Amino acid sequence: DQQVKQNSPSLSVQEGRISILNCDYTNSMFDYFLWYKKYPAEGPTFLISISSIKDKNEDGRFTVFLNKSAKHLSLHIVPSQPGDSAVCFCAASELTSYDKVIFGPGTSLSVIP
């Protein structure tokens, strides 16, 4: 049973517009959340993270929102750029085992020029 879910396998967005990637989780013990991006033939690279004590974290064009009551988080990319085209993974870990990061299945983001 997947503890981290990304229900949209793919997302297509026009360059300059906002990309919104969604993620849901089932484990109420998760308290740290991360987003990674992955280009073909490369390993995933870290994008942004958020702790459960916050509901928003911003880094440049990337903002992650966390709704703990709904067990939902989202990644907003504004403005989207063609270089953002990648598979975006949502991931989460528990305070008591923060090393054990569980990944979602990923959403393939395509930003169309």
Next chain:
Amino acid sequence: DARVTQTPRHKVTEMGQEVTMRCQPILGHNTVFWYRQTMMQGLELLAYFRNRAPLDDSGMPKDRFSAEMPDATLATLKIQPSEPRDSAVYFCASGPPGVANYGYTFGSGTRLTVV
């Protein structure tokens, strides 16, 4: 630029053969992870080590998979015997203490095809 090095990059083998994948973590990183990426499951955590000691290998099929860290500069993932369903991309990642705040560094992966 520090990186996690995985070898080989590609491996094609016949069913029943032994496969060994190697990973050189970033110097100073004390936590090492093995993940597997498949189309259906996304990124699955297979096993991870801290200070070379195995902490969790619950994601790994025990009967055929084994993971070790002979020393701080080498982690290995072995499959014996290999099966077609093991075909996937295997990633190694490493991180420093308190890694969750910064994320892990992943290698480029080993693409395994078992025929």
